[in-house]
Structures are given as structure tokens and as C-alpha cells.
Amino acid sequence: MNRIDQRFAQLQATGRTGLIPFITAGDPSPDSVVPLMRALVDAGADAIELGVPFSDPMADGPVIQHASERALAKGVGLAQILGWVGEFRKKDENTPVVLMGYLNPIEIHGYAKFASEAVAAGVDGVLLVDCPLEESATIKPLADAGLHRIFLAAPTTHDARLAALTREAGGFLYYVSFAGVTGANRLDLAPVRARVGAIKALAPALPVAVGFGVRDAASAVAIAEFADAVVIGSALVEHLANSSPAAAVTTAARDFLAPIRKALDARPARHAA
């Protein structure tokens, strides 16, 4: 069983809301990635999204753009990132790892080659921002190898597409809370609640994670009202970027995530669907 499915089954059984931090692989420094992943798990992460930096991150706002540029300037690439996941896995058999990024690095690496290397390293899912459902045949080798293909749904996604997405989704559906790029501050809860409700009506068993615009404990708790998991990206990346040296980074990660975990756990347990 894929670790993502296992983890969501556990969350559901215990009535907890999933907490999924996003970091850009290689930022603030290549050395800090594995310790950072461990620190995030210690502070309560249920899964980790590891951003694969790309030179042209069309869907990202300035914070993740700059993190990607910094990582690329240090020569971070796919092979190195898979190496980090492998190292992380040596001491953590359970926490799912999702790689998030854009198609071209994987296209150039080769889909089949990437798929087998990623599975061997211990990657569980892949979210490719510029590979919508219509083009997902492109990444079929990833699914064939056992990786979950995580799809996005957005406020502009109409019901017919939503139904198709819920049918094809692997692991969980990632709901983008507003039309915009990562890191913008445009969260408006009512429409998000309504759309997550629409997804739940279509596919009651499919976990839904909500991301974009979750910045702190308050926004995470508000989203936990109706979502199975929250994803926190830009706010964390920004926090980490402001906290060198490397030793301080893991502390900064814990300081950032632990209060959010605590606030989520202070909520009454979610009802099993």
C-alpha cells in the first residue's frame, strides 16, 4: 500500500487533520534538506512536499521563485533530490514524500527512468503543476511504477472536470484555494468550503488537501473545518530563508510548524466520513 494512502487512513481513523509542509529542495541550503525533513516530521508533519526547483516556475509567486533560483544556483538537480529522499527514508519508513514541480526536469530525465529511481528512493507521489489531467498520459509511467499522481483542483474547475479529477486522482486531491500563484494572500474561506464540499459529495472517500494561502495556525485551523489536510508552502519557505545558518534552520522549521500542529490537534476530532 502506498504510504500516502496509509497515512490518510490513519488520519481518518484518529480524526486528525493532516499537516503537509512544502519546502523547496536545496533551499536554504543543500545540506539542510534531510535534517529539515526530519525536523518537520518531529514537529508534526504528516507528509512532506518536496519542491523540485525549476527555472521557469509559472505557477509560483516570488517566495518560491526565489527559493528555486537559490537552489538552482547551488546546482540542485533531480538526481541529488532523489538521493536526499533515499537518505530520509533510511530513518523514516512511514512519512509520505511527494515531489512537486514542473514537467521539464522529469521529461528530460526520462519518465520511466525517473519513475523507477523515485520509487527506489522512497518517493510516494508526484504533483506536476503543468501536467493537467488532459495531459496525464505523459506521466503514465509514473503511475505504472506505483507513484500516486496528485492532481490539482481550482476555483475555476467546473463540476464536470471535478468529477473526472476525482475519478483519476491518486492519493488525495489538492484543492488550490484561490485563482493565483503560490504565496499570494487571497484566502476567502466560504467559496473554498463550498468547493471542497462539492468534491466530498462526488467522492466521499477521496482525501482533500487544501493549499495556497495557508500561512499560520489560524488559517490552518479554519481550513481544517472542512478539509482532510492543509498544505503550507510559501510562509514556511520564507520563514526558513530568513534563518541561516544551517543549524538554525531545523530549529526554525520546528518553531514554525509545531504551533500549527498544536492548534490543529486542539480541535475536536474530525468525524470519520
Place this chain on the structure above:
Amino acid sequence: MLAKPFDTAAAAAAIDYANYPDEHGRFGDYGGLYVAETLMEPLAELREAYLRLRQDPDFIAELDRDLKHYVGRPSPIYHAERLSKKVGGAQILFKREDLNHTGAHKINNTVGQALVARRMGKRRIIAETGAGQHGVASATVATRMGLDCVVYMGAVDIERQKINVYRMKLLGAEVVPVTSGSQTLKDALNEAMRDWVTNVADTFYIIGTVAGPHPYPMMVRDFNAIVGREARAQMLEQYGRLPDVITACVGGGSNAIGLFHAFLNDRGVAIVGAEAAGDGIETGRHAASLAAGRPGVLHGNRTYVICNDDGQITETHSISAGLDYPGVGPEHAWLKDTGRASYVGITDDEALAAFHELARSEGILAALESSHAVAQGIKLARDLPKDRLVLVNLSGRGDKDVHTIAAREGIAL
């Protein structure tokens, strides 16, 4: 080097090029819709609106009127007799897109897309620009329709195309400098996409070349295909026959596909695209995606891209901002693979030499982008007998480049 129109595989010979892209926006393996989920419905709406409009007699009549009375179409085909004599080979003919209103082929596309935008009820136009020609052409049509206009332009390009930046401001557009990445055209396109994803409800994104997700490569091609349709008819009328070779510069590829499209099924016409070889392809400082790149995914479509072994798009170089782009329209990628067209590199120096040659022999100042096509046209003509016809797309005029050329040649204006 000529494409070999009679020497293609049987499969390629059977292709009806008028039927592409398919309904998914694919040209063979290229093209498609590689964008974030948020843009999928808006792109579907655009596709449906455009497919409807392109068959709507009212829309077609309105577009034709604008092209005739506002743009100044048809543009002439001009026989460069003095240049041809100097070169000493085939006859060189120019399709004079430089004579269009605003000075380049770009206006053919923006007039069309602005009409689509208005019919879709959008009130705000955004565009990316490299040389500034597309930005100027977008600002022009936006102000004429009373729409707001924001143009994204790389900070490096703003520096080398100052005149066009000021032209856009005179036309009421806001020019936003883009300082991410290489600060050129590709980054301007990224930033425009980010704006679009954020403001998609009321904003129309006028992409300036045959790149981007479906339906852009098709729609932009269709609006520029008037160039080749006119040229084909003009050739038959003025010379009683089709040209032997046609050539155009290729940045994203809109002026080139505009000229090529009407000739794709004329297998006797050889087709050659001229890409920017910058300092020379062997130096790595170039923007020749087809001649020196590889298939990849960038800006919403699969096409040839210039990237490293990690799949990161690498910096390109060309003296002409409009060709300084690491991707290329997917239809060109397909034409390369089917063998229907060939793509070669022209260096900065070759383009500059052609610029001067054309200026002095014919009294035409060509854009630096177009000068790449002129250089390629001269090369092709040199190897052919005098009774052959080489048709070159003169995509734009050089006024915008006067400063760049002066600076390059150490002259203070």
C-alpha cells in the same frame, strides 16, 4: 542548405498540413495544454469562443476591415533587384510586413485577439514582449478599444528596446519590468501567465507568438496566416508561379508560420526558418531552439527547448530581443521532425551584415529579427540560378534597433 521537399518519407508526404492541430492542440507529439489546473477552464472557454468566431461571418468581416483600413493590408511583395544582382544568384523578393501599422507582423495577431477579447467581454489586456513590437501592437489595439493594457517585459529587454518602451507608454499601457530569471522574453511570459492565473475572470492574455498552450499556437498562426495567403496569391499574380524557397526568422515563430502556412501543402516550395545563432551555435551563446535544442515542455506546450541535462531552461543569447527565446512554437517543432521545413542558425554578425547590405542596396532598414531572415535569404539566393525566386518575410522595420546597432558599432547618438 535547402529543405528537400521531394525527398521526404511517404508518411510525411501524405500529411495534409491544413488539418493541424488536432482537437487537443497537438501537432504530432508537439503542442498540447501543459498548464496549471486554474487555467484549464479559461483556456477551454477561449478555445470554444475562438472556434466559434473564426467561422462567424461578422467576426471575419470585422477582422478584414481592420486589417485593410487600420493595419494597411495587403502588404506588397517587393523585388529587391539591386540586392539580387549584388548577390548574383536567385531573385530575392520581400514580403513587406515592415510596412504594417506599428511596424511589424505582430499587429496582424493583436488586431485579431483584441476582437476576440472584446467579444468575450474582457476589459483588461495583458501581454508579454521581447523586442517590444508585440507590446506596442498590444497597447495599440487595447487603447483603440478602450481596454486597459499591462505589458510584461524583461528588465534586460527594457534596456535594449527603450524606444518601444516609451511608445507603449505613449499608447497608455503600463510596462512592468520583469526581474526574475534571465530578465528576457521567457521570464516576461512567465510573469504574464502569473498575472493571467490571478486575474483570469476579467483579463485577456494576448500571447505574441505561436507558443503557449492550445489554442494559442493555432489562433496566433491563423491571425498571421494572412501573410502567406496574400503572398501566395501575389506570387501567382505577379510572377505566374510560386516561389522556389521561402524563408523567415524564427523567434517564437509567428511571422514564420504566418508566411509558411499557406505553402505547407505546396511540396515544391522549400521552407527554411532562420533562428538566432547569436555568437555561434558552437559557443552555446545562441537562441536556436530547433537547430540546437531538444524536445521538452515549456510555457504550456511540448516543443524544442534549450535546456541543460537537468531540464532547466538555460539562458539564450541573440542581438535581437525578439528572437531571444529558449522555446519555439510547436508547429515548427513538428515541421522540423516531418522534414517539411528545415531550420538553420544565423549569427549576430551575419544578421548585422545583412542589415547593412539591405539598407545600402535597397533603402530598407529591417528589424534585427528580420535581418536574420534577410541573411538567410541572401545565402539561399547565392546558391541558386538567376531564374529562381526566393521569398523572404521582412517581418518588421528597424527603427527600434537603431540604438542597439549604433551602440554595437561604437557610435554615440
